[in-house]
Amino acid sequence: MKAMLPGLDILRFLLACYLVVFHTLVIYPEARAMxxxxxxxxxxxxxxxxxxxxxxxxxxxxxxxxxxxxMKVSASKFFINRFSNIYPIHIVTLALSVALMAVNSHPFDTELSNLDSAPPIVHTMSGVEVAVNAVLQILLLQAWNPFYLSFNIPSWSLSTLFFFYLSFPALAPRLLSMRWKSTMLMAMWGASLLPAVIVVAGGWYQGWPIGVLHTNPLVRLPEFLAGILAYGIFEANVESITGMIASCRWIIFAATGALFIGATFLFTAGMRSWEVLLHNGALLPAQVAVIFVCASTLQNASPRVAAWTRRLGNASLSIFALQYPLFIGFLKVQKLLGIPYSLLSCVHRPHVCRVAASQVPVHFSAYPVYLILVLVMSVLFQERVVLPLRTRLRRVLKSRWDAARPAPLPATSVPKTQ
Known part of the structure; x- marks a missing residue:
């Protein structure tokens, strides 16, 4: 049995938490001025x-x-396990998003693809656009739409991961069998950075080129492949890498922190070219270094600590998918609680309450409640909803796969020759 890597579970959880704040903090004017x-x-x-x-x-x-x-990956087992892990999360949070859209005053509004630093551009989808995007969502293909994200916006990452899963059984064994993994890792760095360089060189900062850079699975594939190669390098040199990190951990932390702060400054206050390059590929070696550091951490953790880190790491995808519908619902509840009418009266005059709620400002003081809510709900959602659904889905897919496989040929006895 392969050793567990609790440090990576902590990293998964922290990345999910950071993205929750990234997607939601911007809604509060007070927070933007911090x-x-x-x-x-x-x-x-x-x-x-x-x-x-x-x-x-x-x-x-x-x-x-x-x-x-x-090297070998059992393709059927891998597909069944990965699909059953990701699809229940996606479909349940999609249903929540659709339910919230139904009570919105402008249910078909979405934001066009744009630079992170640019002000949002709202687009109202037509009936055809809603239908097409609904099909893309159900099929986990929404990341291929470069123009805008609809329904549960952060779920584009699940769509991109699904494409990565499809490519993994064919590509991973070949990459891990290569002799010159470090050279190939540098090639993946170049492949990840190349689309951003092309966009910067052409000055193509319009919506759809930025949408392609941000979400397109083919454009993001080199990052995933870089992770496969990074694992091959780490596995082959685990003792030397772990030893070096143990002796220089604080220097590495300080250097990585300084690099992140500098990159953040360039990303938020620099030219658009820096924003594009830093978003797509420029920091890949440093990002691999972060993973190496975390993989070397907590390797001797107690079973209790390892179990808790596993719970938090397993909830990371649920945090990704739940954050948006939970935040929209949280804002609606906060606004409803601020209207000058009783909630019971809203049953008889929903339009009046809806108009009154739209005029209630959201309060940043309530934001910590949302953060605690999304973390607790995501862990419970993963363990009480996703896990049972995943178990049933795996059972169904495995039985259908076994039924579709051709039956083995009966063994025939060969008469012995005298």
Missing amino acids: PMADFFKFGGCATSIFFILSGFILSHVSVEKKTGEA
């Missing part, structure tokens, strides 16, 4: 680390080493 607000505007960096980390962790848990150096 001195440290810029620290939470670099969501693209956290997403890239998560994609690299996904390749790293999947290589650790899913690739089997056969005789010699041969």
